[in-house]
Amino acid sequence: MAERAAPGLLARWHRARRADGLALRRALPDRLLPLLVAAMAVLAALALAGATGAAILSARWSAGAASLLTIQVPDPDAPAASPPSTRADAVLAALADTPGASRVHRLDKAELAALLAPWLGQATEFALTLPAIIELHMAAETGAETGADPDAASLARRLATVAPGTLVERNAEWGARLGRLADSLHGCALLAVAIVAGIAVVLIAATTRAGLxxxxxxxxxxxxxxxxxxxxxxxxARRTALLAFVGGLAGSVAALPLLVLLSRVAAPFAQAAPSPAPASPADWATLLALLRDTLPTPLIVTLLALAPAAATIGWLTTQxxxxxxxxxxx
Amino acid sequence: MIRLRDVSFRYETAGASGAQAPVALRQVSFAVPQGGFRWLLGPSGAGKSSLLRLLALGARPTTGTLELLGTSIAPARRAALARLRRRIGVVHQDFRLLPDLPVFDNVALPLRLQRRPEDEVRDEVHAILDWVGLGSRAAARPPQLSGGEQQRVAIARAVIHRPALVLADEPTNALDEHQATRLMDLFRDLSGLGTTIVVATHNDALIRRRPAHALELAHGRLVRDG
Known part of the structure; x- marks a missing residue:
């Protein structure tokens, strides 16, 4: 008789665990729940990608814009208040002494043409005299820490003495607006993640009640x-956690191609140009390297955390x- | 041991009418010492099943106090009640075997809930199945067994973990004369080892064969204790 033969230790352990009559494979079937959790995981991955992207954009825009002042000098080639230098040269000389300035750059003709191309086309010669555009880059540590936060109004007053009519525009105001927009997007994305998690809780609770x-x-x-x-x-709870983990893993993998695509589309707004995608990933190492180069690290971390998070939600909800x-x- | 003091029991109200269910037990008081044997008698509807349900911790008294195996039930926490249930063996009138599990696993349930080693479980289950004459049916599932065989499986499951209290509701209904006598002998032996036993029955022949202290219920009241 089968029961009289002494089975192996592992077999006996398995037997003891499944022989309590709960028949959890029937109570919680192994297809529906993982499928639903996988769908939730894809949605969560997309929302997390949105949150991560918004956070990166916010940081980049805020940092980039806050450190830049744009200065317009009308009639740049006219003599300055103290000849023999031109107005543009006088402004450049004055800016060189600005505390905390890391770089002063006057846009050349080609750069000006590129800047105006959306309005004036690819022209290289203009009938009107264009103002000189000077970018004043402040060092990253400039600000409250150094006490050298560039004050656009006082700088404009100082420059007006050497070149009257010079305009100073502080890009930080735009940066702050863009930062607030990105923060709003970040908040919406996190709200979407919370809603997806809430739906997952309701779904797992309903499945568990059906199993009970x-x-x-x-x-x-x-x-x-x-x-x-x-x-x-x-x-x-152990059964649900296992099924939710499988579903979360499947959802994360399913979301990867979409995330890679989104990351490549968003790359120009967030960082330098992405590395070119290989025509066909030769092996896992190449594929992993591609993912590492394409996806931001915080997103990779959250993706890796999706399956354990799904398992945790499943375990807690079922308990x-x-x-x-x-x-x-x- | 068992001690009831002025125990009344009414099932929870049910149905849209909200009408209260009738009182199943009224002011019942009695005590059974450790190792005591009691017949539980009375006509259908007298409250025998309700009393067994209270003793099996399937419900709590509506009023009165119930003390079981040294534990007062009313203030006991759920975990304490679970531990107490593991010291009770119940033979249900309708057997309540799990149809999906083989006989072996049905009988092994109480031992596995006590987390006993599988080697020990295997030996104990085979020993008790041999004793009830079902050693060759360990792999069968309950629906494949006759009524008498299912009852023997239920008895084996109720006593395999050597409980401190055995509650049996008509345990010989589907047994032949020989098996019924063997069961009563087993109860006598268990009682001698300190197990408290309460057996509800309508079987007068069985009671005559084994005269013992009886608790008799009528309309939910205890009308005889002796």
Missing amino acids: AARRMPIELIHAMGASDGYIAGRF ATVRAWLRTLP
């Missing part, structure tokens, strides 16, 4: 025989659902 209803008789029986709430809830259900028993 399907296995009511054996649950009541082993409860009456002394199975603790912790034992029954633990058996259900709470089963324990609440068991409270209806004496």
Whole structure:
């Protein structure tokens, strides 16, 4: 007789675990829940990508714009207030003494033409005299830390003495607006992640309740025989956590191509041009290197955390659902 | 040991009418010492099943106090009740075997819930199945067994973990004369080893064969204790 033969240790352990009558494979089938969790994971991955992207854009725009002042000098070639230098040269000389300035750059003709191309086309000669455009880059540590925060108004007053009519525009104001926009996008993306997590909780709770209803008789029986709430809830929770982990993993993998595509589209706004994609990834190492180069590190980390997070949500939700259900028993 | 003081029990109200369910037990008081044996008698609807349900911790008294195996039930926490249930063996009238599990696993349930080693589980289950005459049916599933065989599986499951209290509701209904006698002998032996036993039955022949202290219920009241 089969039972009289002594089976291996692992086989006996497995047998003891599944022989309590709960039949969790039937209570919580191994297809529906992972599929639903995978769909949730794809949505969560996209929302997280949005959150990560918005955070990166916010940081870049804020940092970039805050450190730049744009100065317009009308009639740049006219003599300055103190000849023999021109107005543009006088402004450049004055800017060289600005505390915290890391770079002073006057846009040349080609750069000006490129700047005006959207409005004037690819012209190289203009009928009107264009103002000189000077970019004043401040050092990264400039600001509250050094006490040398560039004050556009005082700088404009100083430059007006050497070249009257010079305009100073502080890009930080635009940077702050863009930063607020990016922060809003970041918040919306996090809200979307929270909603997806909430839906996952509701979904797992409903699936668990269906499983409890399907296995009511054996649950009541082993409860009456002394199975603790912790034992029954633990058996259900481990099963749900496993299924949610599988679903989360599948969803993360399914979301990868979309995320790579989105990252490549967003790359020009966030960083230097992405590395070119190989025509066909030769091996896993190449593929991993491509992912590492394409996806921002925070997004890779959150993607790796999706499956464990899904498992944790599944475990906690099932524990709470089963324990609440068991409270209806004496 | 078992001690009831003025225990009344009413099932939870059910149905849209909100009408209260009738009182199943009224002011029942009695005590059974450790190792005591009691017949539980009374006509259908007298409250025998309700009393067994309370003793099996399947419900809590509506009023009164119930003390079981040294634990007062009313203030006990759920974890303590679960531990207490593991010291009780119940033979249900309708057997309550799990149809998906082989006989072996059905009988092994109480031991596995106590996390006993699998080697020990295997030896104990085979020993008890041999004793009830089902050693060759360990791999069968309950629906493949006759009523008498299912009852023997239920009895084996109720006593395999040597509980401190055995509650049996009509445990000989589907047994032949020989098996019924063997079961009563087993109960006598267990009682001698300190197990408290309460057996509800309508079987007068069985009661005559084994005269013992009886608790008799009528309309939810205890009308005889002796």
